[in-house]
Amino acid sequence: MPRTLFEKVWQSHTARTYGTRDLLTLDRVFLHDMTSLPAFETLRARNLAVADVARTLAVIDHTVATASGRTEETYPVMAPTVRAFRREVTERGIPLIGLGDPAQGIVHVVAAEQGAVLPGMTAVCGDSHTCTNGALGAIAFGIGSTEIAHALAYQALWLPRPKSLRVTVNGVLDPWVSGKDIALAIISRFSTDGGTGCAVEYAGSAIRALSVEERMTLCNLSIEFGARIGLVAPDDAVFSYLDGRPRTPKGAAFDAAVSAWRDLASDDDAHFDKEYAIDARSIAPMVSWGTSPEDAIPIDGAVPDPGTARDQSQRSRWERALVYANLNAGKPILGTPIDVAFIGSCTNARLSDLRAAARIVDGRKVAPAVRALVVPGSSGVKRQAEAEGLDRIFRNAGFEWHESACSLCAALGPDVVGRGKRCASTSNRNFENRQGPGSITHLMSPPMVAAAAVNGAITDVRTLARTLA
Amino acid sequence: MTGKLTSIEGVAVPLLWDNVDTDALVPAAPHKRINGGGRDRLHEVLFHEFRFDAAGHLKPDFVLNDVQFAEGPILLAGENFGCGSSREVAVWALLDYGFRAIIAKSFAEIFEQNAYKNHLLPATVDAATHARIVSALSRPRPPQMSIDLVARHIEIDGQAIGSFSADEMGLEMIVQGVDEFALTAQYIPDIVATQRRLTEACPWLAG
Incomplete structure (x- = not known):
């Protein structure tokens, strides 16, 4: 019986x-500082122990400061939480990647960088x-x-x-259209x-052509599509991404793993309960206007008119979103002034994201009234970006x-x-x-945020990219 | 954890927005302010940005600030309730405020699972039932709603309104007042056997 990638991993577990x-048995349990303490309280109340610390990894990322020289104490409001988290995991013998550790970063970025999530795994x-790491062909999902x-x-x-559910994206993406734009379009x-x-399995020629990091961005946004799980079939790009990582x-043993991983892809005639398709050539750089990730439009689009909503509840949601976002229906989103430009998050702060944004920023200046910041997805990303001189490009521009x-x-x-x-914002x-x-948020790709930072307003990155070329 | 729960009765609060997200339920800023406090302070932060203005005054037009709806214990929502984050505080805050059931056309998955685990009923109703409830709630005085968890049935002022659907195991946990920890403990040998089979074939799955 032909099976999907998801079914192969789920059924085996x-x-x-x-x-x-x-x-479902779990191969990996990742912990971070924001949501773990109540779980330890539950374990204590029930007199339960951690079953397998070797399959568990803790990372500090959610509640800490990002200023240079920061420690757990830099943000006093959450410092007791971080301290308590570190004490809990240390006492239980759970490996911890904390502040100051060269591997520290956002938990999902770190998990992939360490090779702690591998194809065919289940991870929570x-x-x-x-x-996010469904991009490696794993069933990875968020839990309470x-x-x-x-x-x-x-x-x-x-x-x-x-x-x-299979979402098929066929065709070739235009330049400056990325995994982020595919996700927002979907x-x-x-x-x-x-x-x-x-x-959700993402498939099709446009998905196969994405870098592994762009697939991570796409899978990351699965939850904004309502899906707890998003995956892409692992291929040579994934195997070479994973080769040589610490875990x-x-x-x-790697060759044996790769040969097993090759069998994970959905069988040709596998059945999906639902199928959606989208043409890659129809996707422009996307930007969100409202207060839900579905409130996204092509950069040359107009803020929608609630009069065109599909029903009363969408109309009232759009009306509230327009008031909150302080936007006028029917007006172009292009040219909307911004105050802050943020390149960061588990969605879009990997090395390729920083490189793409730096191409736009290089030789330019952040608009005078804009606060622009880059918060790399991991300390490893930060070091590598510094080795390539990306930090100088961003700093010279005023980031x-x-x-x-x-x-x-x-x-x-x-x-x-x-x-x-x-x-x-490059976030989710x-x-x-x-x-x-x-706060008012406009979601977009890293180069789009870079373009907005430079112009001080929401911008079509392609207009800046042309002068660059 | 509570004991058995077979019915929930009282006023239903209409908050008919779609896509009520977890940041609306428990926004980060007030949650951080009470960090270190127990779960019994979470009622303060529920829907904080909608209940209070920037100066901390009550917003009179928000439904929870309407005295006739102050008691709950049922929240009537729209579609995709609880979308967004995995933060279980969203459920704890609803419970601490006094809610025992959320009725919606649909729920976000992680929120729905978190609700079951804390015995907050996420009751899904179809569009027709939803419309009948909305119309009943528009009466001048909020009517009494009654949810029968065993029959999966909703009544308003003694009149049958319709049925709701819920996850079988999740609903059973609420009705019986139990959780899955004890159930799982019986199946540890199955877990161990599955893991052994997997790591024999794929040794890299072990830590």
């Missing part, structure tokens, strides 16, 4: 079935963007704190069996709950150059956008107050 739920973390406790205690979770077309209840098998953490993506540390301020959520109370 199912230990038991109970009604509509499967008891108390963060909804855990789906009670589920973290259960995962730590039993190395398994009871889960409703998701339906399978979410805007099929809605922010279009993937709810599904494990990747070495030598003959701030930060230490790695979640920063302005979730505003759980000290970094906030400011009330009424408008931020061009444009919810009200997401980047701090009263």
